[in-house]
Amino acid sequence: MASFQISNFESQIPAEIIVASIIQLHDSISKLESLRPSKQVNSLFTHLVKLCTLPSNIDIEALPQDIKDIREKLILLCGRAEGLLELEFATFLSKIPQPLNNLNLFPYYGNYVKLAGLEYRILSENGVVQPKKVAFVGSGPMPLTSFVMATHHMKSTHFDNYDIDEAANDVARKIVASDVEFEKRMQFVTRDIMEVREKLEEYDCIFLAALVGMSKEEKLKIVAHVRKYMKAGGFLHVRSAKGARAFLYPVVEEHDLRGFELISTFHPTNEVINSVVLVRKPIFQN
CATH class of the missing domain: 1.20.58 (Methane Monooxygenase Hydroxylase; Chain G, domain 1)
Structure with missing residues (x-):
């Protein structure tokens, strides 16, 4: 060392x-x-x-x-x-009472809170304040971004969380089941996002987790698929990495997001790891 x-x-x-x-x-x-x-x-x-x-x-x-x-x-x-x-x-x-009140036990919870706050600020500055429906692709067994967003920022928004692992979704459902009102706004869908088509038109904003598409080629295929089926005027929120942080997560550059309008790019300089690239599908196609 x-x-x-x-x-x-x-x-x-x-x-x-x-x-x-x-x-x-x-x-x-x-x-x-x-x-x-x-x-x-x-x-x-x-x-x-x-x-x-x-x-x-x-x-x-x-x-x-x-x-x-x-x-x-x-x-x-x-x-x-x-x-x-x-x-x-x-x-x-x-397995414990009120799991949603104990999310801070997760070692990197503070980072997720900071990242979600940053992401919501970027969205709200660009007119996405209380979207009716959003999707989070690659939510995993502990979808902290959805939890933090739904609790502190998007308090009336419905969240569809997509993951290819049913076991991960099953654990996430058990956490959410502890709060009846919260459960009504939080769904978990076991699907490969490449198989989801018309449903993508329903979302005002789609979040793409950093580890969805582990290679550049795979990630760009997913981005192209989402762009094809998401609604015109909808936002795509892509997590990336820059500099040494790119040893932890795949990189998506602004020029990789062809066919979108670039809205905002942010690269952290503190303990937050992920960069954020926000783009919008044009309302009028060329």
């Missing part, structure tokens, strides 16, 4: 130092027998997240191919570990 102290840096850190440390962490993570939450797993991923949120000027596209290959493997490992962490906490919450 690199010996520098993360807390001591206030200015940008040379890319080669960050990349070398990330490679070391990838080696350690890839040797783990399991990615299920444990003291060792949690420590490695916590260190990785802190490393990737340090101020740096890393250009992912400029990295050597062998580093790009490691990045792709690391994103897959992160995705699996994140899913297992969410499943463990969601299963725990589903």
Whole structure:
């Protein structure tokens, strides 16, 4: 492990130092027998997240191919570990009284609160204040964005949460079932979003989770499919990553979102990981 102290840096850190440390962490993570939450797993991923949120000027596209290959493997490992962490906490919450009042037990809950607040501000500044119906694609067993949005921001909005994993949706349903009024506004649909067509016309805004489409090609296919079937004038909210954060999540650039009107782009500089790109399907097509 690199010996520098993360807390001591206030200015940008040379890319080669960050990349070398990330490679070391990838080696350690890839040797783990399991990615299920444990003291060792949690420590490695916590260190990785802190490393990737340090101020740096890393250009992912400029990295050597062998580093790009490691990045792709690391994103897959992160995705699996994140899913297992969410499943463990969601299963725990589903078995206790008032689980919706204990979401803060999740280790990264604060990040989700900040990200959701930021995303809602961007939406509201562009006229999406209390949408009638939204979709969240890739909601997982613990759809914290939907929970936070529905509780604190979009208090009358109906949420359809899409995930391909029925087991994940089942746990999420159990959490929501603890609140009858909340349950009326929150549905969980087990479908591959590529199989959803006319239904997409119903949504004022569609959120695309960062880990939906693990490769650039796969993600852009999903974006193109959603664009084809969503309603004209509807908003698509895409999570991305920039700089070292792109070792954790796939990247979507503004120019990747062809056929949309670019509304807003935001790249965090604090502990929030995901970038946000908001686009709108034109009302009048060329």
